[in-house]
Amino acid sequence: MVTSYDGLWGIGELAERAGVSVKTVRFYSDNGLLPEAGRSVGGHRRYRSGALDRLRMIRSLRQLDLPLPVVRRVLDEEDASGGAAGALEEAVAGQLRELGSQARALRWKEAALRSVQECPAAERADRLRLVAALAAPPSTAPLVRFWRAWLPPRMPARSVTAFMDIAVPQPPEHPEPGQVLAFAGLNALVTGSCGGSAPTQPAAHRTADARASAVLYAGLAEAYELAGAEMRRGRRPAPGEALDGFVDAYASAGATADTPGFRRELSRQLASDPRIDRYWELTAELTAVHGRPPEPTPGSAHDWLVAALDAASGP
Incomplete structure (x- = not known):
């Protein structure tokens, strides 16, 4: 009253x-x-x-933890129109996004702490330093920078983006301790904080121009997909469509014919090229689903194809 x-x-x-x-x-x-x-x-x-x-x-x-400027916008819209639907909906959606980010960060921190808790006492200090180097949730920016430096400088932006989609793993929404460790390992690998130096690009990938780079990586992506399908079926490296596409990618990029001699030389060159096996091993650990065989990565598919090429090329 x-x-x-x-x-x-x-x-x-x-x-x-x-x-x-x-x-x-x-x-x-x-x-x-x-x-x-x-x-x-x-x-x-x-x-x-x-x-x-x-x-x-x-x-x-x-x-709901909405800041004062947002509260002001909601009230101003209500004063102007008699309802706060638009501003309120936007405010609630923004807060939900923020809460989602906070929850994701907390899940990563929890998994990181569990990884430290579960390891042997003698390893905890090193484990803590490794996972503490990650933001929560972590960013893929260091991985992207690594690949941009590794890929041919004249490679078209569209081809770079397509390669990044398959080469840069995304942090899982609900990580397990092992996945946090894998991502921390990737971060350490590409930033050099694990003591190693960034590998140089394979000689077989140093193509002459933008067109050749685009042709090579587009062809490799298709070959890796075909090889991945073979690997999921449990098939051993062998000649076939995947290998033909793999060799054709290199031949087309170099504007040369796919001949037995070319295959032998390619096999020799790929065998001597620098490798980044650890990157792909960690990627497989990061993307692994509990209870299932690891999914093929571009690295494991590449190894399968190189083995198939070696077997087909002979001594």
Whole structure:
């Protein structure tokens, strides 16, 4: 019931009806979120009865941890249109995204701590340093930088993006301790923090121009996919469509014919090229699903194809 003679409420009455402190009402008023109807002769704040619903709305929005500028936008839209649907929907969606990010970060931190807890005591200090080097959740930016430096400099952006899609693993949403370790290992590998140096690009991949680079990596992607299908069936390296596509990618990039001599030379060259086996081993660990055989990676598919090429090329 309104007890004020002019139909307005004092700050104490409004605070009592809303179940908040006078200090809270004063804070929202001073920040322009809760307009006053006026002041009494003695200079005390006065509010209309509608201030109660507005104050409750402010409190509800703040209890969802929405910042004051967002609360202001919601209230301004409500004042302008009689409803806060658009601004409120955007605010809630943004808060849900933020909470999702926080929850994901907490899952990564929990898995990282479990990985430290579960390892032998003598290894815990090193394990802690390894996983602590990761943000939570981790970024793939170091992996992307590694591959951009490794790929041919003239390679078209579209081809680079297509290669990144298969070469850069995404951090799982619900990581296990082993997956955190695998991603931490990848981060250490590509940043050099594990003590190694970044490998140089294989000589067989140093193509002359942008077109050749695009042809090579597009052909390799198709060959890796075909080889991966063979690997899932449990088939051993052998000649076939996958190997033909693999060799054709190198031959087309070099504008040469696929001949027995070319295959022998390619086999020799690939055998002597620098390797990044550890990268692909960690990628397989990161993407592994419990209870299932590891999925083929571009690295394991490449090894399968090189073995098939060696077998087909002979001594």
